[in-house]
Amino acid sequence: MFGFWKTWKALEARGIMGINRRNADYVLKYNKRSLYPIVDDKIITKERAIAAGIHVPELYGVISTEKEIDKLDEIIGGRSDFVIKPAQGAGGDGILVIADRFEGRYRTVSGKIISHEEIEHQISSILTGLYSLGGHRDRALIEYRVVPDQIFKSISYEGVPDIRIIVLMGYPVMAMLRLPTRQSGGKANLHQGAIGVGVDLATGLTLRGTWLNNIITKHPDTTNAVDGVQLPNWDGFMKLAAGCYELCGLGYIGVDMVLDQEKGPLILELNARPGLNIQIANDCGLTLRTHAVEARLEELKTAGVTETPEERVKFAQEMFGHIPAVEG
Numbered sequence: 001m002f003g004f005w006k007t008w009k010a011l012e013a014r015g016i017m018g019i020n021r022r023n024a025d026y027v028l029k030y031n032k033r034s035l036y037p038i039v040d041d042k043i044i045t046k047e048r049a050i051a052a053g054i055h056v057p058e059l060y061g062v063i064s065t066e067k068e069i070d071k072l073d074e075i076i077g078g079r080s081d082f083v084i085k086p087a088q089g090a091g092g093d094g095i096l097v098i099a100d101r102f103e104g105r106y107r108t109v110s111g112k113i114i115s116h117e118e119i120e121h122q123i124s125s126i127l128t129g130l131y132s133l134g135g136h137r138d139r140a141l142i143e144y145r146v147v148p149d150q151i152f153k154s155i156s157y158e159g160v161p162d163i164r165i166i167v168l169m170g171y172p173v174m175a176m177l178r179l180p181t182r183q184s185g186g187k188a189n190l191h192q193g194a195i196g197v198g199v200d201l202a203t204g205l206t207l208r209g210t211w212l213n214n215i216i217t218k219h220p221d222t223t224n225a226v227d228g229v230q231l232p233n234w235d236g237f238m239k240l241a242a243g244c245y246e247l248c249g250l251g252y253i254g255v256d257m258v259l260d261q262e263k264g265p266l267i268l269e270l271n272a273r274p275g276l277n278i279q280i281a282n283d284c285g286l287t288l289r290t291h292a293v294e295a296r297l298e299e300l301k302t303a304g305v306t307e308t309p310e311e312r313v314k315f316a317q318e319m320f321g322h323i324p325a326v327e328g
Contacts, residue, residue, distance in 0.1 A: 030251025202321020204234025
């Protein structure tokens, strides 16, 4: 027991944030419960983002009841690719990605051929709340299928890589690229076997990776290096993330974004309880950075000044950027 306590104190000294501190000092302190529906429901998030002029994958339609499943053909129209997902899902569960049509059927992104009836069954499961937070009845949204930028072709397996940036009161504090693997089934979910790769806030250059809690430098499926990759349009991602504070009003969030090869940076969703594995990928603790932001906020409050999203990004990049890559 003493050994565990000694180890934890050493981690705390490095600024490593544990789940209890995250919940007590950040989630409870900065996130009003009344605002949770804005981020827990992807449809509400998308509507707020569109109203604010923030780019998101286009929404083709929403199905709220069993009877409305009959509208599926009308919503899909002549499109050959689209995504169906639960409005209140978590961890990527329940998402169906259609990449093409084949002989009156549909081909998923993994190559599996499914029927129209199977798609309707998936939507019905979504409506029952099978994938929703708390198991409550849900809605299904049908939206644009993101096509990842070509830069990810050599370091990702199927699926869509995404970028998560943790934001405190509008200040980006840490970033991570999440890469799908064969083990994760093409999903960018760390708990299912995706790779987390740290990203330098100042430059958008990838650092080392973490896979199944092990430090890695190469993707297990493509064998290509995951570190030293320059993410395009990095300042665009940072500004998008910083602007999500005004979008939802929550002070401590994870902003999940993608880079589409045609549409550029898009916001996928917001998370009011972002995980802590991002610290492993960056070989850096969150607490030292969040304390720096809180000190900055106190300083600005005394001066009677507030900063724009652009100014918040500039502060974060100067304060937390230029982290040297760490070899595994």
